[in-house]
Amino acid sequence: xxxxxxxxxxxxxxxxxxxxxxxxxxxxxxxxxxxxxxxxxxxxxxxxxxxxxxxxxxxxxxxxxxxxxxxxxxxxxxxxxxxxxxxxxxxxxxxxxxxxxxxxxxxxxxxxxxxxxxxxxxxxxxxxxxxxxxxxxxxxxxxxxxxxxxxxxxxxxxxxxxxxxxxxxxxxxxxxxxxxxxxxxxxxxxxxxxxxxxxxxxxxxxxxxxxxxxxxxxxxxxxxxxxxxxxxxxxxxxxxxxxxxxxxxxxxxxxxxxxx
Amino acid sequence: xxxxxxxxxxxxxxxxxxxxxxxxxxxxxxxxxxxxxxxxxxxxxxxxxxxxxxxxxxxxxxxxxxxxxxxxxxxxxxxxxxxxxxxxxxxxxxxxxxxxxxxxxxxxxxxxxxxxxxxxxxxxxxxxxxxxxxxxxxxxxxxxxxxxxxxxxxxxxxxxxxxxxxxxxxxxxxxxxxxxxxxxxxxxxxxxxxxxxxxxxxxxxxxxxxxxxxxxxxxxxxxxxxxxxxxxxxxxxxxxxxxxxxxxxxxxxxxxxx
Numbered sequence: 001x002x003x004x005x006x007x008x009x010x011x012x013x014x015x016x017x018x019x020x021x022x023x024x025x026x027x028x029x030x031x032x033x034x035x036x037x038x039x040x041x042x043x044x045x046x047x048x049x050x051x052x053x054x055x056x057x058x059x060x061x062x063x064x065x066x067x068x069x070x071x072x073x074x075x076x077x078x079x080x081x082x083x084x085x086x087x088x089x090x091x092x093x094x095x096x097x098x099x100x101x102x103x104x105x106x107x108x109x110x111x112x113x114x115x116x117x118x119x120x121x122x123x124x125x126x127x128x129x130x131x132x133x134x135x136x137x138x139x140x141x142x143x144x145x146x147x148x149x150x151x152x153x154x155x156x157x158x159x160x161x162x163x164x165x166x167x168x169x170x171x172x173x174x175x176x177x178x179x180x181x182x183x184x185x186x187x188x189x190x191x192x193x194x195x196x197x198x199x200x201x202x203x204x205x206x207x208x209x210x211x212x213x214x215x216x217x218x219x220x221x222x223x224x225x226x227x228x229x230x231x232x233x234x235x236x237x238x239x240x241x242x243x244x245x246x247x248x249x250x251x252x253x254x255x256x257x258x259x260x
Numbered sequence: 261x262x263x264x265x266x267x268x269x270x271x272x273x274x275x276x277x278x279x280x281x282x283x284x285x286x287x288x289x290x291x292x293x294x295x296x297x298x299x300x301x302x303x304x305x306x307x308x309x310x311x312x313x314x315x316x317x318x319x320x321x322x323x324x325x326x327x328x329x330x331x332x333x334x335x336x337x338x339x340x341x342x343x344x345x346x347x348x349x350x351x352x353x354x355x356x357x358x359x360x361x362x363x364x365x366x367x368x369x370x371x372x373x374x375x376x377x378x379x380x381x382x383x384x385x386x387x388x389x390x391x392x393x394x395x396x397x398x399x400x401x402x403x404x405x406x407x408x409x410x411x412x413x414x415x416x417x418x419x420x421x422x423x424x425x426x427x428x429x430x431x432x433x434x435x436x437x438x439x440x441x442x443x444x445x446x447x448x449x450x451x452x453x454x455x456x457x458x459x460x461x462x463x464x465x466x467x468x469x470x471x472x473x474x475x476x477x478x479x480x481x482x483x484x485x486x487x488x489x490x491x492x493x494x495x496x497x498x499x500x501x502x503x504x505x506x507x508x509x510x511x512x513x514x515x516x517x518x
Contacts, residue, residue: 197324227335228328231361 015257017087018126019116022158023099023107025142029134030160032060034191035098037240038130039065040210044241045250048092052083054100054107061098064208074099074107084116087125094253104131104142108149120152126252127153130189132160154252160191187247192239198232201225209237264371264510266501267334270404271346271354272379273389278406278434279379280308281446283345286377287313288452289497293513296340300330302354303347311448321350327357334374335367342372355393364399373508375400377432382412384419391421394428400504403428407436430507432500435493441485444478456490456518459483494518 022035035051042049051069053061056079059071072079074097087095099107108129111117120127129150131143147155202212205225213234217223244250270283283299290297299316301309304326310316320326334342346354358364367374378393378401380386394401403425416422437445444450458465459478478486495518505512 195324197328226328226332227361227363227366228324228331228357231331231357231363234362235360 015093015254016123016126017090018094018128018253019087019097020094020128020130020253021097021099021104021107022130022132023097023104023146024132024134025102025104025145026134027101028162029101029132030162030191031101031132032098033162034130034132034158034160035061035096036064036209037191037237038096038244039068040208040237041241041244041249042094042253043208043210047094047250047254049094049096050090050092051096051098053098054103055098056100063206074103074110080110080114084111084114093257105145108146112149117149117152126255128156128249128252129153130156130158132158134160134162154187156187156189156247156249158189158191161193162191189240189243189247192236194236195229195232198229198236201229202233209233213237263339264373264508265338265341266400266504266508266510267342267344267367267372267374268377269344269346269354269374270377270379271351272348272381273351273386274381275348277348277379277381278404278408279348280345282377282379282404282406282432282434283309283343284312284452285493285497286341286343286501287316288456289494289501289516290341290343290513291453292456292494292516295513298333298338298340298342300333300342300344302330302345302350305347305349308448309345312451321353321357331357331361331363334363335370335372337370337372355397358397364397367399373400373504373510375402375504377402377404379404379406380425381409382416384416384422387416387419387421387425390425394425400430400508401428402430402432402500402504404432404434406434408434408442430500430503433496435489435496437489438485441482441489444482445486452490455486456494459487491518 020038022031022038024031032053032055039049039051049068051061051065052074053059053069053071054074055061056071056073059069062069062071070082072082074080074083083095083097097107116125117127119125127150129146131146133142143157202209205212205217205223207216207218207223211217211220212223212225213230215223215225215230268283268286270279270286272279287297287299299309299313301307301316301318302321303309304318304320304322307318310318317329319330321330330344334344364374374397376393376397376399378390380390380403390403412422445452457463494516498513498516498518502512502515504510
């Protein structure tokens with residue numbers, strides 16, 4: 001797999017491989033959008049990143065980040081090997097897995113079966129789950145299902161404001177209760193709503209959000225995108241990246257890189 | 261290759277500040293000098309600027325399409341200047357968008373220099389806002405003082421931002437005009453450029469043509485008052501524009517004998 005970003009000091013050496021799963025059991029909550037912003041985030045920080053798109057065979061993530069993304073079917077042993085057996089050998093230490101809608105719980109169980117979480121417990125790998133929630137109460141019950149898998153990792157709850165709905169009609173007490181059951185810290189990322197026209201134009205352009213904001217087309221040449229729409233995308237992504245910074249994602253993912 | 265051009269943004273946080281009149285003066289100054297500025301009116305609720313200039317584009321900054329119409333055009337490299345009359349209702353949203361899309365950098369990359377023409381009322385808050393605006397946006401800034409808004413009260417003299425803006429090198433001073441003459445000038449049928457050309461004593465319309473409407477109903481006294489206000493005002497506009505053009509090494513607009 002080719003690399004999207006410049007080589008930096010963040011690869012090799014004592015840096016432990018980091019696996020970031022982006023998923024939800026509910027469809028249409030914007031998982032791939034979140035994965036795309038994270039690829040842009042690491043690219044902006046010059047951290048080599050690879051991505052696995054489990055939306056086999058279609059691969060929405062691959063459409064936007066073709067150079068770093070591979071489409072895999074995580075229910076297949078061969079593809080599980082492709083992702084997990086290469087964690088130690090790959091010079092790219094950050095792997096993002098965009099988990100197909102509805103398969104999050106199952107994927108986490110499969111990863112348990114193959115001993116991935118034991119390896120996380122033994123500090124061979126680092127693991128973070130970006131759990132993307134939709135604006136419905138149903139999303140709350142997912143938290144209880146998936147949180148145990150992150151006991152030795154990091155858990156990010158992502159509220160994606162994909163439309164104008166009042167995000168959580170949820171009862172805040174109920175929401176808080178889910179997290180109080182776990183004594184560990186949980187990061188919360190709020191993805192603001194992106195202007196529809198801007199989102200649509202990025203879809204049509206088929207380029208990463210960052211490229212669109214920089215007015216670059218899929219051949220990395222100067223694009224012809226609207227300044228206004230580029231501004232919306234830039235501001236929107238900046239707001240997300242600031243939250244990722246505040247949550248310490250960069251430090252977590254590249255921990256140990258300085259020592260190498 | 262096209263030289264640098266100006267994108268003039270006339271703004272005030274308040275209504276009745278004279279932004280439309282100032283935008284008109286800029287537009288007519290360039291027209292009298294033989295240029296064809298691109299004009300934008302942002303007040304869709306009560307459009308005024310576009311009533312004076314039928315070729316001005318009325319843009320609704322409340323919609324993405326309207327924002328694209330304006331902000332995607334402003335940084336386009338052109339020979340002609342661009343003038344925007346920013347309604348006070350859109351003031352905050354306008355600058356939020358200018359910041360978020362980084363209009364200044366985009367315009368500069370295309371050889372377009374934005375000029376913020378800021379019209380404050382004589383209150384501390386307006387001068388502080390203008391001070392912040394000038395500090396934040398790294399582009400040409402012009403303080404426009406409209407005598408119509410009255411003199412600065414004594415309490416303003418203790419406000420640092422007031423003195424900071426008063427010391428700004430690029431300023432435009434609009435002299436006062438008596439209310440009756442001003443209301444005549446605000447008539448949507450009155451074109452400043454046409455008025456200047458046709459209101460000179462002894463002017464006769466070309467054979468077979470009737471005199472333009474404004475002259476048909478304006479008294480000699482009113483014409484005289486408006487002319488006596490317009491000429492120094494346009495000289496002031498010319499001075500301020502030439503100062504900006506010199507600072508920015510922009511091609512200088514042909515001086516006019518106002």
